[in-house]
Amino acid sequence: MADIPLTEAWHQALDSLDPSSVGPAHAAFLANTKPLGDIEGTILLAVPNEFTKSFIENRLSGELTAALQNFLSRNLRIAVTVDSSLEEEPQPQAVPEIPLAQPPTQSPSTPGTFSIDTAETTQLNPKYLFDTYVIGPSNRFAHAAAVAVAEAPAKAYNPLFIYGGSGLGKTHLLHAIGHYALSLYPHLGVRYVNSEEFTNDFINAIREDRTEEFQRKYRQVDILLIDDIQFIQGKEQTVEEFFHTFNTLHNANKQVVITSDLPPKHLSGFEDRLRSRFEWGLLTDVQPPDLETRIAILQKKAAAENIEVPPEVLEFIASRISANIRELEGSMLRVTAFANLTGNPIDLQLATMVLKDIISDPEDQEITAALIMGQTAAYFGVTMDQLCSTDRSRTMVEARQIAMYLCRELTDLSLPRIGETFGGRDHTTVMHANKKITGLMAERRETFNHVTELTNRIKNKARGN
Numbered sequence: 001m002a003d004i005p006l007t008e009a010w011h012q013a014l015d016s017l018d019p020s021s022v023g024p025a026h027a028a029f030l031a032n033t034k035p036l037g038d039i040e041g042t043i044l045l046a047v048p049n050e051f052t053k054s055f056i057e058n059r060l061s062g063e064l065t066a067a068l069q070n071f072l073s074r075n076l077r078i079a080v081t082v083d084s085s086l087e088e089e090p091q092p093q094a095v096p097e098i099p100l101a102q103p104p105t106q107s108p109s110t111p112g113t114f115s116i117d118t119a120e121t122t123q124l125n126p127k128y129l130f131d132t133y134v135i136g137p138s139n140r141f142a143h144a145a146a147v148a149v150a151e152a153p154a155k156a157y158n159p160l161f162i163y164g165g166s167g168l169g170k171t172h173l174l175h176a177i178g179h180y181a182l183s184l185y186p187h188l189g190v191r192y193v194n195s196e197e198f199t200n201d202f203i204n205a206i207r208e209d210r211t212e213e214f215q216r217k218y219r220q221v222d223i224l225l226i227d228d229i230q231f232i233q234g235k236e237q238t239v240e241e242f243f244h245t246f247n248t249l250h251n252a253n254k255q256v257v258i259t260s261d262l263p264p265k266h267l268s269g270f271e272d273r274l275r276s277r278f279e280w281g282l283l284t285d286v287q288p289p290d291l292e293t294r295i296a297i298l299q300k301k302a303a304a305e306n307i308e309v310p311p312e313v314l315e316f317i318a319s320r321i322s323a324n325i326r327e328l329e330g331s332m333l334r335v336t337a338f339a340n341l342t343g344n345p346i347d348l349q350l351a352t353m354v355l356k357d358i359i360s361d362p363e364d365q366e367i368t369a370a371l372i373m374g375q376t377a378a379y380f381g382v383t384m385d386q387l388c389s390t391d392r393s394r395t396m397v398e399a400r401q402i403a404m405y406l407c408r409e410l411t412d413l414s415l416p417r418i419g420e421t422f423g424g425r426d427h428t429t430v431m432h433a434n435k436k437i438t439g440l441m442a443e444r445r446e447t448f449n450h451v452t453e454l455t456n457r458i459k460n461k462a463r464g465n
C-alpha cells in the first residue's frame with residue numbers, strides 16, 4: 001500500500017471501526033480526535049477528554065492499532081493524550097428514547113416533591129441534587145452522563161460507571177440521578193446503597209435466613225445506585241451476589257449506576273466477568289476541580305446556607321484546598337462558624353487565622369482514623385476503648401462525635417467504614433455525628449475550640465512534629 005499521510009490513515013482507521021462497538025456518544029468524540037505525530041513507532045493521538053481516552057485505551061486500542069497498521073503498512077503502537085481544546089460539544093449524545101409514559105417536563109434542577117417515606121426506601125439524601133452540583137471541566141462528562149441516565153434509565157448507558165478520588169462528588173451525582181429520575185418518573189423504584197451496607201445487609205440476610213427478602217430489595221428496583229464498589233473487592237460471596245444482582249437488573253432492562261475510586265481495569269478482587277460488565281455501558285471519571293470550579297462550589301454552598309462570604313475569602317479558601325471538596329466545604333464552615341461565634345466580619349484576616357494550621361502540606365503523612373481517635377481520646381481524657389464503647393455520658397458522646405466528624409473530614413474513609421471503626425456502628429450514626437458537630441461548631445464556641453484544637457494536634461502529628 002502506498003504511503004498515506006497519518007491524518008488520512010487515522011480517519012480511515014476510524015471509519016473502519018465496527019459501528020456496533022462504538023456508541024453514538026463515543027462516535028461524536030472520536031470524530032474530534034487527531035494524530036499528533038509518530039514518535040519512534042508510537043502514534044500519539046490527541047483526544048478531547050478523559051472519557052474518550054479511556055474508551056480508546058480500554059476498548060479500542062487493539063482494533064485501532066490493527067487498522068492503523070493496515071493503512072500505514074507498518075508495525076506501530078498508539079498512545080493517547082488529552083487536549084481539551086478539541087472539545088466541541090461536551091454533552092454525551094441525546095438519549096435515544098424516553099422509556100416511560102410520562103415525558104420529562106422538569107429541568108434537571110427540579111427535585112420534585114420528596115417525602116420522608118421516599119427518603120427511607122430510596123436512601124436518597126435530599127441535599128444532593130443536580131441543582132446543587134457545580135459543573136466544571138473536571139466533572140462535565142460525569143454530570144452529563146448522569147443527567148442522561150436519569151432521563152432515560154436503562155436506555156442511555158447501562159451501567160454508568162463513575163470513578164475518581166475521594167470527596168470529588170461521586171456520591172452527590174448518584175443521589176442526584178435518583179432524585180431527578182424520581183421527579184420525572186415518580187413510580188420508579190430507586191435505591192441507593194453503599195457497597196459496605198450492601199455487604200452487611202447480605203451477611204445479615206444469610207445469617208437470618210432472609211436471602212429472598214434481600215434479593216427482592218436489590219433486584220426489584222428500576223434504578224440501583226451503588227456507591228464505592230471497591231469496598232466489596234475480595235469479599236467473594238458478596239461479589240458473587242452482586243454479580244447476580246447486576247445480571248438480574250441488566251437483563252430486566254433496569255438501570256445500574258456504580259461508583260468506585262478506580263476504573264474497572266484497576267479494581268483488584270473482582271473477577272474479569274464482573275469487571276468487563278462494568279465496562280458494558282459508559283465509563284467516566286471525576287477529577288479534582290480547578291480553582292474556578294472550587295470557588296463556584298463554595299459560592300453555591302454559601303448561597304445555600306444564606307451566608308455572605310466576600311469573594312476574596314472564597315478565593316483564599318479555594319486556592320488553599322484543592323484535592324477534596326469535603327475538606328474545602330469543611331474549611332469554609334470553620335471560617336464562617338468562627339466569624340459567627342466571635343461576632344467578627346468574615347474577611348481575609350479572619351480566614352487566614354482560622355485556616356493557618358489546618359492546611360495540608362503534600363509532605364504530610366496520611367491522617368488515619370487511629371491517629372484521630374488516639375488524639376481525641378487523649379484530648380478528652382478517655383480511652384480508645386471508651387470511644388468505641390456504648391457509653392453515652394456527655395463527654396463520651398461529644399468526644400466520639402467529634403472524632404467521627406474529623407474522620408469524615410480528614411480521611412478518605414466512607415461513612416460505613418467509620419462506623420465500623422467506632423465499635424461496629426451503623427453509617428447513619430456517623431452521618432448524625434457529622435451533622436451534629438457541623439451545627440454545633442457554628443453555635444457553640446466550646447465545640448468550635450475542641451474541633452480546631454484537635455485538628456491542629458492531628459495535623460501536627462501528621463507533619464511528624
Ligand SMILES: Nc1ncnc2c1ncn2[C@@H]1O[C@H](COP(=O)(O)OP(=O)(O)OP(=O)(O)O)[C@@H](O)[C@H]1O
Binds near residue numbers: 164412
Ligand atoms: N461539583 C460539585 N458541586 C457541589 N458540591 C460538590 C461537588 N462535588 C462534590 N461536592 C460536595 O463535596 C462533598 C463530597 O462529595 P461526595 O461525598 O459526593 O464525594 P465522593 O466522590 O462520593 O467521595 P467518597 O469517594 O469519599 O465517597 C459533598 O458535600 C458534595 O456535595
